[in-house]
Amino acid sequence: MITTHSLGFPRIGAKRELKFALEAYWKGQSSLDTLKQVGADLRQQHWQLQSALDWVPVGDFAFYDQVLDMSFTLGNLPARVHDFHGDPLDNYFRVARGRSAASADDHAQCCGGVAAGEMTKWFDTNYHYIVPEFTAETRFTLDASRLLAQWAEAKALGVQAKPVIIGPVTYLAIGKAKDASDKLALLPQLLQVYSELLEALAAQGVEWVQIDEPILVTELEATWQHAFNLAYQQLKSSRVKILLATYFGPLVDNQYLAANLPVAGWHVDAINARHEIVPLLAMLPAHKVLSLGVINGRNIWKTDLNATLDWLAPIAERLRDRLWLAPSCSLLHVPVDLESEQTLDGEVKSWLAFAKQKLDELQTLAVALSQGREAVKDQLASNQAAITARRHSPRVNNPAVKTALEKITPQLGERQHGYAARAAKQAALLQLPKYPTTTIGSFPQTAEIRQARSQFKAGTLSIDGYQAAMKAEITRSVREQESLDLDVLVHGEAERNDMVEYFGEQLEGYAFSQFGWVQSYGSRCVKPPILFGDISRPKAMTVAWIQYAQSLTSKPMKGMLTGPVTILNWSFVRDDQTRAVSCYQLALAIREEVLDLEKAGIHIIQIDEAALREGLPLRKSEWKQYLQWAVEAFRITANGVADETQIHTHMCYSEFNDIIAAIADMDADVITIETSRSDMELLDAFDDFNYPNEIGPGVYDIHSPNIPTEQHIVQLMQKAAERVPAERLWVNPDCGLKTRQWSEVIPALRNMVAAAKALRANA
Numbered sequence: 001m002i003t004t005h006s007l008g009f010p011r012i013g014a015k016r017e018l019k020f021a022l023e024a025y026w027k028g029q030s031s032l033d034t035l036k037q038v039g040a041d042l043r044q045q046h047w048q049l050q051s052a053l054d055w056v057p058v059g060d061f062a063f064y065d066q067v068l069d070m071s072f073t074l075g076n077l078p079a080r081v082h083d084f085h086g087d088p089l090d091n092y093f094r095v096a097r098g099r100s101a102a103s104a105d106d107h108a109q110c111c112g113g114v115a116a117g118e119m120t121k122w123f124d125t126n127y128h129y130i131v132p133e134f135t136a137e138t139r140f141t142l143d144a145s146r147l148l149a150q151w152a153e154a155k156a157l158g159v160q161a162k163p164v165i166i167g168p169v170t171y172l173a174i175g176k177a178k179d180a181s182d183k184l185a186l187l188p189q190l191l192q193v194y195s196e197l198l199e200a201l202a203a204q205g206v207e208w209v210q211i212d213e214p215i216l217v218t219e220l221e222a223t224w225q226h227a228f229n230l231a232y233q234q235l236k237s238s239r240v241k242i243l244l245a246t247y248f249g250p251l252v253d254n255q256y257l258a259a260n261l262p263v264a265g266w267h268v269d270a271i272n273a274r275h276e277i278v279p280l281l282a283m284l285p286a287h288k289v290l291s292l293g294v295i296n297g298r299n300i301w302k303t304d305l306n307a308t309l310d311w312l313a314p315i316a317e318r319l320r321d322r323l324w325l326a327p328s329c330s331l332l333h334v335p336v337d338l339e340s341e342q343t344l345d346g347e348v349k350s351w352l353a354f355a356k357q358k359l360d361e362l363q364t365l366a367v368a369l370s371q372g373r374e375a376v377k378d379q380l381a382s383n384q385a386a387i388t389a390r391r392h393s394p395r396v397n398n399p400a401v402k403t404a405l406e407k408i409t410p411q412l413g414e415r416q417h418g419y420a421a422r423a424a425k426q427a428a429l430l431q432l433p434k435y436p437t438t439t440i441g442s443f444p445q446t447a448e449i450r451q452a453r454s455q456f457k458a459g460t461l462s463i464d465g466y467q468a469a470m471k472a473e474i475t476r477s478v479r480e481q482e483s484l485d486l487d488v489l490v491h492g493e494a495e496r497n498d499m500v501e502y503f504g505e506q507l508e509g510y511a512f513s514q515f516g517w518v519q520s521y522g523s524r525c526v527k528p529p530i531l532f533g534d535i536s537r538p539k540a541m542t543v544a545w546i547q548y549a550q551s552l553t554s555k556p557m558k559g560m561l562t563g564p565v566t567i568l569n570w571s572f573v574r575d576d577q578t579r580a581v582s583c584y585q586l587a588l589a590i591r592e593e594v595l596d597l598e599k600a601g602i603h604i605i606q607i608d609e610a611a612l613r614e615g616l617p618l619r620k621s622e623w624k625q626y627l628q629w630a631v632e633a634f635r636i637t638a639n640g641v642a643d644e645t646q647i648h649t650h651m652c653y654s655e656f657n658d659i660i661a662a663i664a665d666m667d668a669d670v671i672t673i674e675t676s677r678s679d680m681e682l683l684d685a686f687d688d689f690n691y692p693n694e695i696g697p698g699v700y701d702i703h704s705p706n707i708p709t710e711q712h713i714v715q716l717m718q719k720a721a722e723r724v725p726a727e728r729l730w731v732n733p734d735c736g737l738k739t740r741q742w743s744e745v746i747p748a749l750r751n752m753v754a755a756a757k758a759l760r761a762n763a
């Protein structure tokens, strides 16, 4: 008998019900009770969708973020929110989103404003969590109320539930010490609270608890390896059975450590660590359950069930009822239900599986292994047909693209001259002042813009009507920028639903979904386009919009593109060729767009690579190879232009110290980066490296509703000028302004321009 389970389910809802409920509550349009009811309804629906499993996860639902949930469970709230006296869920949102003292909520007056918790990406996914904060004074205290309530809710519905929590070592490792203290010094008292939590769960009759320790797939120093032994030696005395879950990669040096931790079961990612599984069997103590993650929880392709069974059958024979089967990781990273898709290309759709379909695949595997393949022969036959069709489809393979790839030479990535010669020609052409001002690309995506697009997609607004609405938005953006007196303008990206999906929609080799939403952070979602075939660009994607924007002004208009690495990292990508090959294909397509923009008279072109650093492999030993092809792909995209054309790139959420050489190798004329929250300390890396080209260090934290003052911006730029020569500095926000309101953007940019003018006057 094979046991099936899942590690977690997407919580946003197939139609983003949670997003809309959250945003309605935050806007004061609905009550806390209504929001809590939407949460309960979603949990119930998701448990029902998973009801065929032997163990269903509980505690994977979060109103904002599962890591923040864990911080609340452990009583690890930042000191700045300790005094809050309203509903704990409101306090939770205060940590997640921050609160300005001027905001209109019930507690603004009494509890004041608070800064939002820092957000960073969850391992190598496009999901972002709220970073736990630690200091030497941190004290943990158990608050098991959320988990116990959800457990009781599941039990009342007859669900065979398995609570899911983040493990103590991962929790410490992914958090940030806010002072000079050593996070590991907190482990003993943290373990005390974990022991109490497991005890509280045991007291309610919980049998299995899944403890996620994905940090085990990264390179761990000896002290952290030791922390694992310490932690699980202590937790082994609990009355629940622990299923330790590792995912997102192979274990490599941590195999022996993980296999021998004193837990009842171990979940391993059999997609990314497949080659490790058979050797691991020999290492595994005889009493231990082994859960194999055999369905990819990170992509949307159907699993090759027959091939998986060929590989699994001997393992199942060996482990018998010690074998559990699951997706490789939580299904948080995939959309909910393929059946919702009404307009997705039929052929491509037949190759796909979203969360619900992945659980069906799991069931088919379990039945085949316990009752024989005959029992599911129809499912296996139709799966085989889909796998074979995809492999041989002419939609996937385009010989012309393959030939173009073979013709890539190193010269394709070389500019005509070095930065110094280019900079002189660009300065002569562009005539920009010292400390030139610009923005990163997007202006607010207003409800009117989204409504127009949704009407256009629904067929209730004509293409002419839609284009007129977008042109009106572009005109508004240009007028605002002119009256603000910015130096280099942007068109504002009104016509883009998302900086990646927009390009996916227009490139050959991509499909896009209607409802393939994946949570990115909080209530914010993305719909990653599906890269299924060789990539080409049937026609220009951005030129008409940028040309229109340029026609409205005599100031330089910056062409705005997303780079190949970012498009790749934020798409669902092919599993039948390397990421590098897909990236080079994207590079050739975007290069054509760059050259078309240049031909259309655009002298400044920005190629966003927000996800270049985000795509770094979890293991440092693999960084060099990734950076080699990622940088080369950027260079191929950017470097076909004349010396006079100024290439910008933009990166956010970044630390640069460890990849500064690769950044310099990209050879963009100007790089704009996120720095405002680090007080310009991020620039030390550029200073130490003697970074040779121009830099726009962000001076306006676009994640916050706060308006930066002119004085603050001047101070930040003065700090920047201590690290980078003033002649090579630009003045700009940290990132795009799409999530902000015009009423915030205008005063902030006014102060930014005033600051630049003050700096020039004093230069």
Ligand SMILES: CN1c2c(nc(N)[nH]c2=O)NC[C@@H]1CNc1ccc(C(=O)N[C@@H](CCC(=O)N[C@@H](CCC(=O)N[C@@H](CCC(=O)O)C(=O)O)C(=O)O)C(=O)O)cc1
Pocket: 126, 445, 447, 450, 451, 453, 454, 496, 497, 498, 499, 500, 501, 520, 521, 523, 524, 525, 526, 527, 570, 610, 739
């Ligand atoms: C920079 N970031 C990005 C990441 N990944 C990307 N793929 N893109 C990114 O920009 N990763 C890291 C960060 C994450 N940051 C963000 C920031 C903001 C969002 C966001 O705002 N997402 C939107 C959805 C954007 C979108 O696709 N919009 C569509 C659909 C709009 C919509 O919901 N329409 C409604 C109808 C509206 C109406 O009638 O009023 C509907 O369809 O029901 C569009 O503009 O057309 C979000 O809302 O969550 C994401 C990541």
Ligand SMILES: N[C@@H](CCS)C(=O)O
Pocket: 440, 441, 442, 499, 560, 608, 610, 650, 652, 735, 736, 737, 738
């Ligand atoms: N050009 C994009 C970059 C976001 S990282 C924007 O401004 O939204």
Ligand SMILES: [Zn+2]
Pocket: 440, 610, 650, 651, 652, 734, 735, 736
């Ligand atoms: Zn950005």
